[in-house]
Amino acid sequence: MRRLDARLLLPVLSLALLLAAVFWVQPRAMSYTGLNLLFNLAVPIALATIAQMLVIMVDDIDLSIGTFVSFCACVTATVLHDSPLLGVLVLGAAVAVYAALGALIEARKLPAIVVTLGMSFVWAGLAVLMLPAPGGATPDWLRTLMTVKPPLLPMAILACVLLAVVSHLLVTRSALGTRLRAVGGNARSVARAGWSVVRLKAVAYGLAGVFGVLSGMALVGLATSADANIALRYTLLSIAGVILGGGEFTGGRVSPVGAVIGALTLTLAASFLSFLRLSPDWQIGAQGAILVLVLAARLLVRRRAVA
Amino acid sequence: MDLSAAPAPIVALAGAGRSFGAVRALAGVDLSIAPGECLGLVGHNGAGKSTLVNLVTGALAPSEGSVRHAAGDPRASGVRWVAQELSLAPNLTVAENLILTQRDLRGLGWRNPARARIRAALDRVFPDHGLDADATVADLTLAQRQMAEIAMAFAEGGPDPRLVILDEPTSSLDASRAGQLLEHVRRFRDGGGAIVFISHILGEVFAVATRIVVMRDGRIVDDRPAGGFTRSGLVEAMGHVVRGGDRTERRNDKGPEVVATAEGLRAHAGEVVGLAGLAGHGQAEALARLFLARTSAWRGRGPVPVAFVAGDRARDGVLPLWSIARNLSLAGLSLLTRAGLVDRGAEGALARDWRGRIGIRTDDVDRPILSLSGGNQQKVLFARALATEAPIVLMDDPMRGVDVGTKAEVYDMIRAEAARGRTFLWYSTEAEEMTLCDRAYVFRNGRIAAELAGAEITEERLLAASFEMGEVPG
Numbered sequence: 001m002r003r004l005d006a007r008l009l010l011p012v013l014s015l016a017l018l019l020a021a022v023f024w025v026q027p028r029a030m031s032y033t034g035l036n037l038l039f040n041l042a043v044p045i046a047l048a049t050i051a052q053m054l055v056i057m058v059d060d061i062d063l064s065i066g067t068f069v070s071f072c073a074c075v076t077a078t079v080l081h082d083s084p085l086l087g088v089l090v091l092g093a094a095v096a097v098y099a100a101l102g103a104l105i106e107a108r109k110l111p112a113i114v115v116t117l118g119m120s121f122v123w124a125g126l127a128v129l130m131l132p133a134p135g136g137a138t139p140d141w142l143r144t145l146m147t148v149k150p151p152l153l154p155m156a157i158l159a160c161v162l163l164a165v166v167s168h169l170l171v172t173r174s175a176l177g178t179r180l181r182a183v184g185g186n187a188r189s190v191a192r193a194g195w196s197v198v199r200l201k202a203v204a205y206g207l208a209g210v211f212g213v214l215s216g217m218a219l220v221g222l223a224t225s226a227d228a229n230i231a232l233r234y235t236l237l238s239i240a241g242v243i244l245g246g247g248e249f250t251g252g253r254v255s256p257v258g259a260v261i262g263a264l265t266l267t268l269a270a271s272f273l274s275f276l277r278l279s280p281d282w283q284i285g286a287q288g289a290i291l292v293l294v295l296a297a298r299l300l301v302r303r304r305a306v307a
Numbered sequence: 308m309d310l311s312a313a314p315a316p317i318v319a320l321a322g323a324g325r326s327f328g329a330v331r332a333l334a335g336v337d338l339s340i341a342p343g344e345c346l347g348l349v350g351h352n353g354a355g356k357s358t359l360v361n362l363v364t365g366a367l368a369p370s371e372g373s374v375r376h377a378a379g380d381p382r383a384s385g386v387r388w389v390a391q392e393l394s395l396a397p398n399l400t401v402a403e404n405l406i407l408t409q410r411d412l413r414g415l416g417w418r419n420p421a422r423a424r425i426r427a428a429l430d431r432v433f434p435d436h437g438l439d440a441d442a443t444v445a446d447l448t449l450a451q452r453q454m455a456e457i458a459m460a461f462a463e464g465g466p467d468p469r470l471v472i473l474d475e476p477t478s479s480l481d482a483s484r485a486g487q488l489l490e491h492v493r494r495f496r497d498g499g500g501a502i503v504f505i506s507h508i509l510g511e512v513f514a515v516a517t518r519i520v521v522m523r524d525g526r527i528v529d530d531r532p533a534g535g536f537t538r539s540g541l542v543e544a545m546g547h548v549v550r551g552g553d554r555t556e557r558r559n560d561k562g563p564e565v566v567a568t569a570e571g572l573r574a575h576a577g578e579v580v581g582l583a584g585l586a587g588h589g590q591a592e593a594l595a596r597l598f599l600a601r602t603s604a605w606r607g608r609g610p611v612p613v614a615f616v617a618g619d620r621a622r623d624g625v626l627p628l629w630s631i632a633r634n635l636s637l638a639g640l641s642l643l644t645r646a647g648l649v650d651r652g653a654e655g656a657l658a659r660d661w662r663g664r665i666g667i668r669t670d671d672v673d674r675p676i677l678s679l680s681g682g683n684q685q686k687v688l689f690a691r692a693l694a695t696e697a698p699i700v701l702m703d704d705p706m707r708g709v710d711v712g713t714k715a716e717v718y719d720m721i722r723a724e725a726a727r728g729r730t731f732l733w734y735s736t737e738a739e740e741m742t743l744c745d746r747a748y749v750f751r752n753g754r755i756a757a758e759l760a761g762a763e764i765t766e767e768r769l770l771a772a773s774f775e776m777g778e779v780p781g
Contacts, residue, residue: 169415173418174415175406175413175415175417178399178403179407181399181403182399182403182404182406182407185397185399186394186396186397188394189396189407190407193407251397251398252396252398253398
């Protein structure tokens, strides 16, 4: 527990710092509507980050999550809107494909980076087939869900807190999540204890698929329409979110709460830069600079801890 | 309860054997382990101990004969295993690690029982252990990790342990913790549990074993109550009687000293120095330290000072996509470059030259390296090191999985190169290879335990120095 806190300290601090900077530049953001606007787009990003985290947790990486979320968004805006049952079936099949990929990667000892890179083109192609031109429509219930105005806290923040709690219970507390983390930590001894690593990886990827689907749906709920390239940036954003949140690329060391905070930080960084009236050409570079800064700080903290 | 009947064995092997390809790691083993027994299992590296353990735990299926467990399968029979290499998941806490071995921990409310079980086990095995069940394993010292792993094996729950296999369980423990463990092993044994105890410290084996099984070349060569052995008798039973090794070519005149490390490793020019001892006692690390100290300069220009022959070909040696010639020239590439470019003609000539000198069996050095057999791949790695003209050659158990014919050719090559003034530092777990050396250092627990020279290097002396004979507390 103590270690967990130390790991969460930096993400929390960087989020607080950015938030303070945003409020300083734009005091009107310090309101119910302001916060909701700031963090609205964080919900799908946080969901995609959790999906990425589940894959990183078992010592792999998912380069297809961005196009997968785009594909799910296209399905939501077309098939799910027009014939809900078929839509659910298509999304369910997508999750099954994710689980099968996890099993395949482990069973054939394939590098995840190659398989998911290849799959990213498959998902992108399918997304274009679904929705050749931007368009589609959001199912009404989804629109209502994403724009609900709960008392006290805006929906975006409530959703992120809920996501953090659920994924914390799933990954950190449950027996299944602990076993999945053990796969990342020491797959050999997991296998030696009699567990099927193939099955566990399938579960991890399948769960990642579920969160990817939710991310796509949340995105359509906010954007009201979809486009085949709607979430391309999510691949790198999700990886950055996991790492910002105190996770590591190898060894099954991840923090779900941190990952959600990481996603919030990344979203906020983008808003902050627009508030500064930075030209969009510079924004991506500036976002990268913020990322480098936080990661450098983490390295320093880690060094200090080791010394 | 009927005390007169012999208790049913927890595991019984009948004519059990296991082959890996053409290699027979274990053959014709008849062994049964009953409750209340502590079996001391001893033997040299490669004697078949780990294969036997793998059969007992069910990690491997026998390729001949049968292995029967009391309750059908090993897990239900309460077979637990503390492997030699630590096998905890370092990213989890001590209590969380329990979830891998104990199947009855599930759902969301599993943490409290897991904590309770591991705490109880730690208290029982290592009183005043000072270990927190919620500590992440990565934050623990090596000794604490070993304690946690041992306690996990003795923890109640998800069937309770009935047979615990301890493979070198004290390798990271200090004397008082080791004493506590031996004390607990005796208690567990007297309480009706069974233990298989593997250790290179013979004093420990004698302290706890009720019965000692000696293995050699994949067979059980002796199986008697512990009282039937003396320490020297045990060492004798482990070793071969036949000895190879032809010493006629030994040089007596020593050249200048070219290696002297802080840990006491010394070598003179033209000497073949052996690093002996059981596997994993610091020999490979000593070689790696020496190599890195000599070669890690920022500007690696000029002649290569030290060359390295890797034993784990697939991991540290072969570049699988490259040709034989390119694999061979890699280490000495700076000798073949002109204006920063590799001289292809010289590279080919070098490879063909070494093909003849070391007998690499191929008609074309531009073929892929994987077209060669394992032994010939190893010859390429030797040639890679020797072609650098480096005066010192380090060898990390290079003869692993090499056939006898190739071995003889390489031995001749080493002697010939040594006669020309090159120095070889040679780590091998095979005593026969150590007898070919001019001098040998025996490593134990990461330190040099003994130094033998010339005719003193015999399998008996090497074994005796590899195993600690001394008394242990407890």
